[in-house]
Every structure is written in C-alpha cells, then in structure tokens.
Amino acid sequence: MTAPRGSLILVPNTLDFGIAADAPDVRDVLPASVIRTAARLTHWVAENAKTTRAFLKRVDAVVPLAQPLQTLHIVELPRAQKGARGVPATDLTALLAPALQGVDVGLISEAGLPAVADPGAALVQAAHTIGIPVIALPGPSSLLLALAASGLNGQSFAFVGYLPVDAAERAARIRELEALSRRANQTQLMIETPYRNEALLGALLAHLQAATRLSVSCGLTMPSGFTRTDSAQGWKARPTALPADVPAVFALLAG
C-alpha cells in the first residue's frame, strides 16, 4: 500500500511586494480560500523566504497560522541559470518529499501567480513527473490584469519576459516584436526591473512605429495604480513619467 499523497499547491501572492505604502488588505486582492489555505500550510517552497514570511504575517492577521511562523518549513527555490531551460527535475524532487509523505506543499512567488514569470515551473514539472497532484489557487496576475486593462488584443497575446539590456540588441528585439505583433495581430507583453522602466519606455518610443499602440500598467491592485494605452505618437506628444520603484507591465500591438 502506498501512503496518500499530498499536493503541490500554487498559492498566489499579492502584487504589492509587501512594501508599497498603499499596499491593500490581503482580503481585497486574494480570495478567502487562498488565505485559509496559506494559513494551514506548514511546508513551503518559495521564490524568496523573506517575502514569504512577510506575506504569512499578513495572512496571520486575518486567519491565524496553523503553527507559529518561526516553525514553518520554508525552502527557497534554487535559481535557474540564465538562459538554461530550468534546473533538472531530479534536483527538485527532494523539495517535494513532504508531499510523498502526505503533507501538502505550497509554492509561492514574490508576487502574483507562482510559476508564471518566475523560476517555479521546474518544481511544478517535477511534481507532474513523480505523480504529485498540482493545484493552482486563483489569484491576481499582473500580466493578465495589464492585458485586460490595455484594451489591446486579448484573444491572441504573448509574454516575452525581459528585453535585452544592450541598446542595439534591445532596439532589434523591439522591432522584431513589433513585426511579430503585426503579422499575427498578437499583443506582445514584457516586463522590466522597476528602475529601468523609464529606459524601456524611451527605447520603445524611439523604435516603435508611430501608429503602434503601447500600453503601460504600473502598480496594479494599488490605489496609485494606472494603465495608459496610446499610440507611440501619442505617448511622445504627451509623456507620462513612470515610477522607478513599482513594477510595470508593457504591452504593444502594431497598428
């Protein structure tokens, strides 16, 4: 007889990184079931242990944790090497050992849905490989909120991650994404490290054609959050300064 297995539960985090001055109440961005589940889990794999503890403190204020924060098992996910297709699944099965013994394991990211735009997918793949059920709990995704708020094509879209930092490579990539967007009528979504928000906006406006629509969403789910969608021409004529300390999502659709 095999023991009943635990699940790998993908627990969404808030989008405010726990540090924004205007961070909302967790109940206003996460469903009640997510908060209850987060409060009962004793074993976690986290993108970042420190931000996970900060999140669990906010949870504890709403639903008391099943055991004290200091006694929870929180293991950080190994970082995949840049450009690699994820760490080998064999390295990750050890993190799933509690699930093989019947204990649910939570996977949590610094913000939003785990395993989307972060290195968590390799752990999820390992769970599928060894037959551990995977349950994704509903929560906010900055990418999809930005897409919805953009008014750009939501019936065909792609998320392409970060653009190259090198100016010439970035310019080439912007033109490539614009051509791809035109060919497939496909919205192209990208993100940037907050302190480079303005630099990415500048590069997009320098290289996109005048009629291409560009949408920028900053600080979604926060009172200060906003989405602006305009043509590249319109952005140049009426600039909007972007914050350097809040993550932004950029989306473009060739006109």
Add this chain to the structure above:
Amino acid sequence: MTAPRGSLILVPNTLDFGIAADAPDVRDVLPASVIRTAARLTHWVAENAKTTRAFLKRVDAVVPLAQPLQTLHIVELPRAQKGARGVPATDLTALLAPALQGVDVGLISEAGLPAVADPGAALVQAAHTIGIPVIALPGPSSLLLALAASGLNGQSFAFVGYLPVDAAERAARIRELEALSRRANQTQLMIETPYRNEALLGALLAHLQAATRLSVSCGLTMPSGFTRTDSAQGWKARPTALPADVPAVFALLAG
C-alpha cells in the same frame, strides 16, 4: 468645468459559468473588494446579460446589491465579427456614456477576466480613446492558472485562441505551433469549445512529436478540476478522458 468622470471597471467573474454542480462560493474564488464593487455598480456592459444576472445573484447573497437586480442597467457587448479586428470604437462609446457623466461602468465576461479571450477589449480601447480611466480588478484567469499548473515554460508563453475546426488546417496549425514553441522555447496555450475537448486532444496526440509536452487543465477552481502534464507519448500510453461539458485549457511545449 468638466464633470468628474466615472471609470470603466473590469470585474472578474468566477470560472464555473455559474452552472457547475460543484461551483464554489464566490468568496473562495474572488477577493472581497471585487464582491463589494460588483454589489455597488449600477451600470454594466456584459458579454452575456443572463450569466451576469446569475453572477450578481451570487454576489447579492454575500453583499446586498446597491439596487434591485431588475433595475440594474445591463447592456450586452456587440459581438465582433469573426476574423475582424474588433468593432469600431465609435460604436462603443455610447456604452460608456454613464462614465462621462460620473457613473462607474462595470465590464464583465462569462468567466474569468474581461477583455481576455473574449470580445471586451474593444470597449476598453474605446475608454482609453475618450479618456475614461480603466481599472482591472484582480481575479482568476483560467489561462494563467492552467499555465502555472502545467509546469511548462511560464517565462515565455503565448495564447493563440481556438484552433481551426477543419482537420487538415488544424493539423497544419498544430505543427506550426509546435515549431514556434521549439524555436522560441515558448509555451503555446489554446482553448476549445467543451464538446470538442476530446477531438482537440486526439488531434494534438496525432500530430505532436513524441517528446513534446502537453498539459490539459479542466475545471480549474472547482473540486473536480485537474491538470495533467505529460509527453505526447505518455498521453498516448495512458489516456485520460476529458469531460465534454467543462472548459479546458491546452498547453504545449516542444521537448
């Protein structure tokens, strides 16, 4: 002096279409702020008026509606013609008239986030064009939950909508998506009308290469929901029957 403007508020719906026998409590899939906002809005633009009323009945059971359901203004969004790039924004500005007079307007889909994988984006674009603020409230997206639960690449992915129904065209499209996935290491997500779930699965298994990973998510956020990820070869060796009455999300990543 211009009057203060209302906003276009994108209100997420549950993922259960209000009909599933095991549909969860709305509080377990939507944040409290979404339920409060839905209860106070008096003007709606909806993908489907009937399912919107069903949703608002569930909201009313948790937070009483600001005015009786029968007296709410619910207008259906005109359907975009298939293949068209959305209806002209000028046709839609009339739906935003309340916002010009200071009244918030809600946009809601049959399931999940509005303006993603549905015809709502044209209304959002119209709002941007006439200067009405757009606010996307956090909620579940079946596409992103399926992606997170798949374990496939969440750092580069595309949603391509529906595949062609014609068998030869569909086979060609599957091979095209697999080639695209391999070239860009990009997960390709697609959806299908529930009664064609099995047909799409069969077509994918007939045309994908043995090592390509295929993930299918059905009924996410419901107790009966599941995600299975395996190689095309593994799916063929150990088939899983898909329900014909529950929406599924399919995702592939070339091996």
